[in-house]
Amino acid sequence: MKQLLYFIIYSVFVFTALPLAAQGRVLSLEQAVADALANDPGIRSANWDWLAAQAKADAASFKLFPSLTLSAGYQHLSDLPSSSMEVDNPSGPGTISFSIPPSLTNIFTFSVNLQYPVFAGFRIRESAAIASLQADGKQLTLEMVKRSLVFEVRRAYWECVRAGANVETLKKNLELLQTNRELVDKQASLGTATKADVLTADMRVKQAEIDLGDAVSRQKRAYLTLLTLIGENNTAADITGSLTLSTGADREKGPSFNENLDENDLIAAALKQRPETRASLISMETGEHSLRLAQASLYPTVMLTGNYILADPNQRMAFQTDPWLFTGTWSLGVVISYDLGGLPSTLADTRAGSNTLDKIRADAQKQRNNVVLDVRTCILNFKRARADLSLVKGMVDQAEENLRVTQERHKAGSANNLDLLRAQLALLRANFAVTNNEIDVKIAAADLARAVAQEEIR
DSSP states (O other), X not given: OXXXXXXXXXXXXXXXXXXXXXXXXXXXXXXXXXXXXXXOHHHHHHHHHHHHHHHHHHHHHHTTXXXXXXXXXXXXXXXXXXXXXXXXXXXXXXXXXXXXXXXXXXXXXXXXXXXXXXXXXXXXXXXXXXHHHXXXXXXXXXHHHHHHHHHHHHHHHHHHHXXXXXXXXXXXXXXXXXXXXXXXXXXXXXXXXOHHHHHHHHHHHHHHHHHHHHHHHHHHHHHHHHHHHTTOOOOOSOTGGGEEEOOOTTSOOSOOOOSSOOHHHHHHHHHHHOHHHHHHHHHHHHHHHHHHHHGGGGSOEEEEEEEEEEEESOTTSSSOOOTTOOEEEEEEEEEEEOOSTTHHHHHHHHXXXXXXXXXXXXXXXXXXHHHHHHHHHHHHHHHHHHHHHHHHHHHHHHHHHHHHHHHHHHHHTSSOHHHHHHHHHHHHHHHHXXXXXXXXXXXHHHHHHHHHTOSOOO
């Protein structure tokens, strides 16, 4: 009974699970973007870089707190016997004797040292600010990597859709030309077609086979690019069979824009939202803090110091004889220093920092100009792609009407099968042209969304 049950379960698995596995994975555009963001090693690298910079910023901020050092030590010394000495009595005749006890051979020391830069020319504050800005810059770098990847995945996805549509069109084209060759062969056998017609029809079939082979190769390369971007380097021989794209060119997926594009609004949004322009602002702010850091040596340094020592013997206690008597002493002081010899170097560093800041400002303006040019170029490409799509859709209506007329003529006997095949092929090519331009619009919209940083990337 158990063997029968196991056989039934195995049969169900074979006849249900295996056919589903053979169908391959169904991938939508949204899922492709999500998989790429989750699996891309470049994003992981940029994320770890940002985390490292954030940790360095935290370390720099901790330097604003006082430095407290704890230490303990032990020393064993050689024996020194007791001794005595005599000096003249300054107040009368005779001498005064002094006895020095034997030295202690064990020294135990416990100490606490405090250092706090009350004023260091704003060095610590500026260093902490620079480290924090560098961490923010790394975060913007991570965002730039993500936005670039999202666009690349969308473009690769639509190129796969385009390649698939091209393959299907060329398959139909080959099918029609093969039918045409069969028709010409029949006409040649009846004497109504010449050998040249037969050779021409055969040449067209061979050329269609070559075109189809090239299209299949381009489709595999497009699928391989997409699989690499989403982190699935499929090494199977049938790459296209392992992946089914569920988002078509005629579906409203991905970023979209209104008919009337306000160029000024899009440029303003890009300058505000693009990570490149925000990184330029961070660079300028970092340059300002670096200039103030270079000027820090023009100010004196004020250091608060403190110390507490618990020792046996304590060096500040003379003639200590008890070997286990710990004595505690403390000190508190202020140290003021000014590096006069470093003034020429500091002034040179200040000039260098000022020049670097001017360069950063010029680079920021150049970056803004590049962003504006990028947005305007994307707007032109998007408008052109949308206009081309509108024109191509009109060609489909013309091809459909031409096919309808040819079909009526074929029924009436005034058009042959070759005329009908040509009309069908013209409609097929017109439909592919529509699909091709729809994909161009999708890619242009994705590029425009990237240029204006339309979407929030996490």
